[in-house]
Amino acid sequence: MSDQSSAEDLWRPEDAQARRDYWENVHDGKDVDGVSWWQSVPGLSLGLVDESGVDPSDPVIDVGAGWSTLADHLLERGYTDVTAIDLSRTALDTVRERVGDLGRHLTLDVADVLDLDTGRRYALWHDRAVYHFLTEQDERDDYRASLQRGLRPGGWFVVATFGPDGPTTCSGLPIVRYTHDELVAEFPGYTLHGTAGEDHLTPWGTNQQFTAVLLRAPDA
Template sequence: MEPAAAPIRPADGVARSDYWENVHDGKPEDGVSWWQSVPELSLGLVDETGLGRERSVIDVGAGWSTLVDHLVERGYTDLTAIDLSLTALNTVRDRVGEVPGQLVLDVADVLDFRPPRQFALWHDRAVFHFLTEEDERDDYRLSLEHCLEPGGFVVVATFGPDGPLTCSGLPIVRYTHAELAAEFPGYRLVSTSGEDHVTPWGTRQQFTAILLQRQG
């Protein structure tokens, strides 16, 4: 038997956008493996920052995650979510509806994201483990540095060392807590966490998560 062909990775921003639009288009929200009705791991780490509800939060690679919904319910008033899929963001907009304060949902590629403002908290449960090349991770860190306030917090979650090798047909990089923290020099490791996420079809995926704080 011939070995299975390696997954083909989108080569540029347009290809990445098309790829993730196809992943989301025509599926129910719980038709993707990462779906969670309550993102307890993320919410716990957000709580650990101790940030006030008026502080700015960005969720990168948000897809149709319910994190924004729950932050709105908790009284956060300055929220931004970006993703490569307009379909996913429109689903979030329809689901959340009108909210007090500011909710910005933008189609954007985190690898070249340069908004005209900074944020107190950067959250990512969906992007970093897809960055299999060092130059992609360099671009991600440049976007993070541009976007995050001095002293701001970073929540990053990836597949853990016993997690899957691919997701949505693409290769990923699995991390231990120490390996993941080492990807962010200049950031203080505040705490570590993780979970065995149960997918909508009952399988388990190990996630590694860390909370970092920018120095200076």
Template structure:
């Protein structure tokens, strides 16, 4: 299995909060069936449609931030995308995705890391996808680091797709507070290095039958 080594350089206080974040997600994925978590999608339709609209070629280098046990990687491989990376803070989530994919997991690059601290190669990705990860960054310093990471790791004119709870969406997810967004607020967070190309809404039906309103924004790095 291909694996990227990640080196962290953070203060003791920051390390503590990252470990709390990590143990939270390890515990979720160690105790729950990935098809029963509220964010589960059998087919991430809106993400796949937005990815198609970027018109990136099949050789595009795509990274799914906080991909966890999402089926996005399965669908991308099936569509012929050959360079797919999944980054997640939880190794249990990554293992669940690898087990589901079986031998096809070899075709994916897996990174176990916190996105605010991961060491990513510069200007290497054509497309950055994040569904339901950025909205957990409730501290401004973490959101700033996230935007720095995307700016650093995306190629010029690269695409960034961000899905977060909408302003009329839930205030919490997986027992954690989230920040809810309008497209304008997400553009504000991403800053001048990113241009908003399109936005859409989705009402996600959780496995237990409740509705969660999401917004999806597609940005292009200037």
């Protein structure tokens, strides 16, 4: 694992309600381009989803979706079973309004990925910029438990974090940066099928280095 945030003394939410309140506050009252991670076209994510070869009729989940347009693009491509979860109801309401009639193929839930059990198992799990907020080992363990519950045997997993030259904080919170190898090592038993990266240009013109991998879960 690359060096943990140099701002380890920053306040961070310690429980589910604090996390929910924090991220609701991040989204409430802002325009979509008021957050650093905003992308009109999530090219890195779409490329790895395409590489997985998952069928558009298979269930796909985007965790920590926020205002992401990934769901929009998947629906426009003909995906018919897309779920997006986030801690912010405001963010998900914005997505619902944006997708319009295509929303009949989209499930939106206010939920915490650290304690997620939708009662379903997905063919593909997507996470852009949630995992790097998990600075504590118990949080990462909880995430992996949710992933195991929610991903089908042999299912696909796309995860992206800040890279080793990326920022050390995001939205006022400390993060952990990863190389490709370090990110793969976080998910023992999963098989690496692809890597990607990008220098994301924020709405105000600064660069954020992202590292991403495409992994496949064990068959059983």
